[in-house]
Amino acid sequence: MEQNLCPPEANRTKVIPLQPFRRTQNFDSHYESGRQYREQGRLDLAIREWQRAAALDKTHMEVRLDLGVVMAEKGMLEPAAQCFKSAIELDPTCTEAHYYLGLAYFQQDDMEKAAKVWSNALRLDPEDWELRLSLAEAYIELGKHAKALRQIDRILKVQPYHLDALNLRGVIYLHSGDLNRARQELKDCVQIDPNFPRSRMNLGVVYMHQGFTDMAILEFRRAYRLSPTNPDILYNLGHSLSHRGHYDEARGFLTKALEFDPQLLEGLLLLGALEVRAGLCEQARDRFAKALEIDPQEPEALGALAHIHISSGQLEPARQFLDQALKLNPEHPGLQLLQAKAYYAMKKNSKALSHVRRCLRLNPQQAEAQLLLGDLMLERGLKPMAVQAWEAALKLEPEYSQAQERLAMHQS
Numbered sequence: 001m002e003q004n005l006c007p008p009e010a011n012r013t014k015v016i017p018l019q020p021f022r023r024t025q026n027f028d029s030h031y032e033s034g035r036q037y038r039e040q041g042r043l044d045l046a047i048r049e050w051q052r053a054a055a056l057d058k059t060h061m062e063v064r065l066d067l068g069v070v071m072a073e074k075g076m077l078e079p080a081a082q083c084f085k086s087a088i089e090l091d092p093t094c095t096e097a098h099y100y101l102g103l104a105y106f107q108q109d110d111m112e113k114a115a116k117v118w119s120n121a122l123r124l125d126p127e128d129w130e131l132r133l134s135l136a137e138a139y140i141e142l143g144k145h146a147k148a149l150r151q152i153d154r155i156l157k158v159q160p161y162h163l164d165a166l167n168l169r170g171v172i173y174l175h176s177g178d179l180n181r182a183r184q185e186l187k188d189c190v191q192i193d194p195n196f197p198r199s200r201m202n203l204g205v206v207y208m209h210q211g212f213t214d215m216a217i218l219e220f221r222r223a224y225r226l227s228p229t230n231p232d233i234l235y236n237l238g239h240s241l242s243h244r245g246h247y248d249e250a251r252g253f254l255t256k257a258l259e260f261d262p263q264l265l266e267g268l269l270l271l272g273a274l275e276v277r278a279g280l281c282e283q284a285r286d287r288f289a290k291a292l293e294i295d296p297q298e299p300e301a302l303g304a305l306a307h308i309h310i311s312s313g314q315l316e317p318a319r320q321f322l323d324q325a326l327k328l329n330p331e332h333p334g335l336q337l338l339q340a341k342a343y344y345a346m347k348k349n350s351k352a353l354s355h356v357r358r359c360l361r362l363n364p365q366q367a368e369a370q371l372l373l374g375d376l377m378l379e380r381g382l383k384p385m386a387v388q389a390w391e392a393a394l395k396l397e398p399e400y401s402q403a404q405e406r407l408a409m410h411q412s
Contacts, residue, residue, distance in 0.1 A: 027056045031063055043070050058201040065097060072104055080104050085378055095125045102134060111141045129155050136172070145176040161192055166198045174206055182206045197227035201236060208240055216240045224253075231261035239270060247274050265291055269300050281308050299329040306338050310345065318342045333363035342373060349376055367396040371403055378410070389410055 003278040035051035050067040055058065068083030084101035087094060098121030105114040110264035118135040122128065132151045139148035149172055155165040170185035186203040189196065204219035227233055234257035241250035254271040257264055272287030285308055302325035309318035322339045329335060340355035353376050359369045374389030387410060393403040 011181055014234070027053050027060065027063075030056065031060075034063075034066065038066070038070060043074055046070050047074070059090060061087045061097070063092065064090070065094075065100065067099075068104070070098055072100070072107070077104050077108050081108075086231045095121050095128055095131065098124070098148065099128075099134065100130055102131075102138070103237060106134070106138060106141075111138045111139075114144065126154075127158065128164070129159070129162065133168060136168055140168075140172060140175055143175075145172050148172050161187060163193055163196050163199070166192070167196070167202060170206070171202055174202065174209070179210050180207055183210070195226055197223040197233065198232065199228065201230075201233050204236060208236075208243075208352075213240055213243050218246065229260050231257040231264050231267070234260070235264060235267045238267070241273060242270065247277060250274060251278070263294055265294050265298065268294070269298075269304070270299075272304055276304065276308065281311070297328050299325045299332060299335065302328075303332070303335050303338055306342065310338065310342055313345075315342055315346050319346070331362060331367055333359045333369070336362065337366060337369050337372070340369070343374065349379060350353065352376060365396055367393045367400055367403070370396065371400070371406070374403075374406060383410060 030049045030053035034046045034053060036044070037049060042379040047067065047070055050063050050070070053063045054067060057063070060303035064083045064087040068080040068087070071077075071080035071083060077173040081101055081104040084097050084104060084265040086253035087097035088101065091097070092120045094360055099119055102117035102363040105117060110135035114356060115135060118131055118138065122135065125131070132155055136148040137350050139145070139151065149169065152165050152169045152172065155162050156169075159165070166185065166189040170182045170189060173179075173182035173185060183203065183206045186206060189199040190203060193199070200219045204223065207216035208211070217237070217240045220233060220240055223230070223233045224237055234253050235401050238250040238253035238257065241247075241253065251271060251274050254267050254274070257267045258271065261267070268287045268291040272284040272291070273289065275281070275284035275362035276390070285305065288301040288304045288308075291298050292305075295301075306321035306325065309315070309321065319339070319342045321336060322342060324338060325335050326332070336355045340352045340359060343349070343352035343355065350374070356369050356372050356376065356404045360373065363369070370389045370393035374386040374393065377383075377386035377389060380393075387407065390403045390410075394400055394407065397403070
């Protein structure tokens with residue numbers, strides 16, 4: 001009989017647990033991995049690797065700068081600011097860290113802190129023009145136009161043809177209400193370099209403020225040809241075209257603007273309004289809902305959604321939107337009128353009357369409010385007062401057909 005030399009256990013399958021291979025945990029490996037992830041656009045993984053690298057080397061400034069920049073790109077502005085502060089603690093003379101810290105405050109709308117950081121940084125390098133331009137922008141946001149101009153003058157004294165400085169000087173005059181000087185500054189800037197799109201866009205904005213819509217459209221079109229993916233240029237072109245009544249073309253440019261910047265709140269609001277005008281209420285509803293995702297307290301979006309609900313007969317949801325909007329902006333005549341229309345459709349005439357009168361106190365030139373006031377007076381049996389209100393509506397808008405019809409029917 002043949003002898004089995006193998007022990008019984010050898011005939012059984014054994015599972016041997018394998019320990020996963022682990023690289024040596026060192027600063028260089030994590031820092032390099034973070035750089036690779038950053039180049040691939042995988043920001044979350046880059047943040048993870050650089051956080052590990054920063055934990056392993058408490059004295060490395062560059063990793064804190066890189067980490068802060070990526071966090072800021074992800075919208076993590078407070079942690080980003082902490083990274084930049086840590087970098088400054090390691091090297092107080094690093095103007096780059098000061099610049100980014102100020103930018104983090106600027107993006108959080110804390111202009112006082114941004115201005116303070118940038119002002120201190122300029123003591124380290126008075127000829128860092130990017131820092132000086134940023135400080136000027138912070139002063140513009142704070143309404144300190146004289147201080148902003150002083151920063152620009154410092155740049156132009158050394159570099160008289162610095163395009164960004166020349167452009168920003170025109171913007172400062174625009175913000176301070178000196179439109180003629182703003183226009184001249186920006187025209188000079190365009191003359192120095194006709195292919196500088198920001199100056200052409202800002203010149204268009206000045207023309208819009210001065211009521212020169214066609215000239216504004218011309219400048220916005222020129223800026224668009226130079227920079228066809230800039231959402232601000234696309235928005236301004238769409239906005240100016242809508243003022244001229246070119247609604248379809250305006251919608252096209254606004255749609256493009258939102259492709260490049262889906263968070264452009266003004267673009268969502270204006271495009272939604274034009275879609276309502278075109279009868280595209282479902283598309284408009286989506287625009288305004290997106291606007292509320294960005295800013296849940298945006299009165300214009302709340303009012304627009306209320307208008308859509310009123311038009312479709314959904315009165316209770318409309319009134320809820322309006323209640324919320326009016327809490328935010330009780331002095332808005334358009335919202336008061338919408339609330340009046342909602343209550344009128346709900347047969348709550350006393351409340352409707354209260355809101356329409358509030359609307360007219362805020363804006364006596366509102367023809368639609370005068371029309372509704374006349375309707376409410378007629379329902380109360382006050383025909384002379386109704387006629388008076390309709391006549392006021394027709395005086396404000398001589399082609400107002402609804403006012404004409406009511407007067408033709410009820411004038412004795």
